[in-house]
Amino acid sequence: MESPYAVELIDVYKSFPGVKALSAVSLAVKAGEVHALLGENGAGKSTLLKILSGVYIPDRGIVKLEGKEIRPASPSHAHHMGISLVHQELQQVPELSVAENLFLAQEIHYPGRIVINRRRSAVLAAELLARIGVTIDARAKIKTLGIAERQMIEIAKALWGKAKVIAFDEPTSSLSKAEVNQLFRVIKELKEKGVGIIYVSHRLEEIGAIADTISILRDGQNIISGPASEFDEARMVKSMVGRDLSSLPQRADIAGNKVAEDSGNRRIVLQARGLTNRRLKDVSFSLYQGEILGVAGLVGSGRTELMRAVYGADEALGKVEILGRDMAKRSPQKSIKAGLGLIPEDRKGQAILRLMSIKNNIVISSLKNAERFGLLSGRKMSQAVAAFFDRLMIRPRDPEMVIANLSGGNQQKAVVARSLLANSSVLIFDEPTRGIDIGAKADIYTLMRELVAQGKSIMMVSSELPEILLMSDRIIVMKEGRITGELSRSEADEERIMQYATGGN
Amino acid sequence: MNVVLKQLKQLGILFALIGIMITFTVLSPVFLTVDNLTNIVVQSSINGIIAVGMTLVIIQGGIDLSVGSLVAVVGVVVTTCMVQGMSVPLAIALGLGIGLLVGGLNGTMISRLGLQPFIVTLGTMSLLRGTALVYSHGDPIFKVSRQFRAIFAGQILGLPGPIFYLILVAAIGMFILNFTRFGVYIKAIGGSEEAARMSGVNVSRYKILTYAICSLFTAVAALVMVGRLGAAEPIAGSGFELDAIAATAVGGTSMSGGKGNVTGTILGALILGALRNGLTLLNVQSFYQVLATGAIILIAVSIDRFAQVKKS
Ligand SMILES: Nc1ncnc2c1ncn2[C@@H]1O[C@H](COP(=O)(O)OP(=O)(O)OP(=O)(O)O)[C@@H](O)[C@H]1O
Ligand SMILES: [Mg+2]
Secondary structure (H helix, E strand, O other): OOOOEEEEEEEEEEEEOOEEEEEEEEEEEEOOOEEEEEOOOOOOHHHHHHHHOOOOOOOEEEEEEOOEEEOOOOHHHHHHHOEEEEOOOOOOOOOOEHHHHHOOOOOOEOOOOOOEOHHHHHHHHHHHHHHOOOOOOOOOEHHHOOHHHHHHHHHHHHHOOOOOEEEEEOOOOOOOHHHHHHHHHHHHHHHHOOOEEEEEOOOHHHHHHHOOEEEEEEOOEEEEEEEHHHOOHHHHHHHHHOOOOOOOOOHHHOOOOHHHHOOOOOOEEEEEEEEEOOOOOOEEEEEEOOOEEEEEEOOOOOHHHHHHHHHOOOOOEEEEEEOOEEOOOOOHHHHHHHOEEEEOOOHHHHHOOOOOEHHHHHHHHHHHHHEEOOEEOHHHHHHHHHHHHHHOOOOOOOOOOEHHHOOHHHHHHHHHHHHHHOOOOEEEEEOOOOOOOHHHHHHHHHHHHHHHHOOOEEEEEOOOHHHHHHHOOEEEEEEOOEEEEEEEOOOOOHHHHHHHHHOOO | OHHHHHHHHHHHHHHHHHHHHHHHHHHOOOOOOHHHHHHHHHHHHHHHHHHHHHHHHHHOOOOOOOHHHHHHHHHHHHHHHHHOOOOHHHHHHHHHHHHHHHHHHHHHHHHHOOOOHHHHHHHHHHHHHHHHHHHHOOOOEOOOOHHHHHHHHOEEOOEEHHHHHHHHHHHHHHHHHHHOHHHHHHHHHHHOHHHHHHOOOOHHHHHHHHHHHHHHHHHHHHHHHHHHHOOEOOOOOOOHHHHHHHHHHHOOOOOOOOOOOHHHHHHHHHHHHHHHHHHHHOOOOHHHHHHHHHHHHHHHHHHHHHHHHHHO
């Protein structure tokens, strides 16, 4: 008899030194269903998916594929059996091309299996990319692409071959609505072909839109599982957190900052004039004290490039003034000195110091303040860091733990903590809540509001339009490397933003 | 928890050292005597001093192949100047200055011009060796003053000079790595250079500083060597870079950067030193000594790797 389940994980245990990541967790995914897996940061979602796809070997427990027990020993082994995982963190070789990355370890050869057939690889790569609706040159090197584009390539890679099960670990954390819709279209196709889908996301509205079944993990244990129709957002949140949580703040609850709206005596804290480089075309804007300036636009519109140019991470022609100081030759280090901080979009590649402790990751930008008589003071460092563990709920609560061992969301919290501790008066947040669970998200929003109330100023890029609308006092919209529109808080809505982001001009 | 594991790992290297020592004690009656043990440390000191600097460079994600040639340059220049009448303190300052200059140059080319450390220091390695040969016309230089020899090879605080300088340099290395901002930056740059840059670390400044310190320590090693031998040779120090890298690797420092420690490196240098000493005592031919050294390096690194896999 055929099993109705594409894949089953039964009574799985997994521990890491000092951490019980999973205990007695079970998950059964039917063929042709979208099974959403939810839980707070560090609940064990990624660990479970890594067991399924052979990255980790479970301490105990059984994995069954179409009713038959299997023991995935490595990712390539699992892939061979028909299990694909889209990792939460991008797994790509920056120096290789898109096509080479897509077919890494499954190269397309000429007969004889020695020489790679580049032409055919390029054709197949283009087909795969077209299937998820992206237009990226398959010959481009990965390192020249933005995070969202790279995420789409990671998704395309999972579609290659004859997968019976595809697990998506937060595939949309850097995607904006257009790409999310493309992904959903593909997932529906896969469903119709009878593929079992596991879907992890902290964006609960997506779960409502696409999930057939929902399972929830908390602290490495099964909490509840059932048809999606039985869950509304409030119930999802409650099961994840274990208590009632007033859900995210609503737009109406947050009064726009009056200082920012009152155009009279506003003080400019950051000014860019005529920024131009490969991705930017003559961009000028001002940031006023005490405001949150949202930066909206489609993937590839140059938002991140603009932030990096202002910060001095990339070179660009044009002028930048930070707190009235002219930044002639820009660099991240000079920007921080002048009072500007930045949270990079690319967590794995540009934000975390992967071999270092959580503590060092948080204090790295403010080590000068942690010195006593020219020496590092362990106590000062620990004190500085402790508050953030509470405030942002970084788990596990062990400052000495190597950051690479944290769950994705917890790593992100540490990165946010770093830029808060540096106490810059102007902050650039590029996707600050990427991969962060709903509870911690609300905390970060509150923190941002507190910062501007103290007279600091924030620029925020986010692929989530609702987040931009919720937080921004003012919004600039980018398209193809230019600023195409500016909206005040009261004028802004999704429709107007999309007009500027896509509209002809 | 972490600290305990770390120490256990170092104990592994310590056990390797003890194992080698027990073996030689059984095989040779003179091995385990105070004189011979002192001898081992003295013989390991020059490699040890260089290896401390090498450890910092490797943790920071680089490599320095020019240390051996630098030993020769500092040796011949300082000795020649003294023979020609330069005062000892001035000559010492000159030697250390050459070290700083060469390190600064290596570091500047690597960080500001964005060149690969391997290539840059391969270049300076030849450049410096050539300089030493040209400067000395290929001849060794003798007649090092007693005053100079006393400073580097005499007794200092009751210790033989070489051991004193080894301890001094190791202490400075440990201090930098564990108690200063600079130490955190070295690890940060070695582990994730781009993230360090984005966090506001002045990457090029600290790269230059690391190479400068490595070369400064190498200059100290050169002075110690001249003090011990009472002479300088333009061909001195060839292969020292590989010995220093070997001590660093045996000591558990990751060759891909980001983590490592000075204690392990010192133990690594002692292991290599004890091995050479023991084999010489047993009258093993030098060809076989080379062979044994290679084997020990591979065994030590495999043990280290094995311990790491077990841990995770
Ligand atoms: N390699 C590792 N070594 C040690 N601990 C680990 C390792 N990987 C994960 N953990 C721990 O296991 C727990 C579960 O992590 P996991 O990544 O599965 O969480 P998650 O549910 O995916 O969270 P997020 O929503 O933040 O991605 C966390 O406490 C994490 O710190
Ligand atoms: Mg995860």
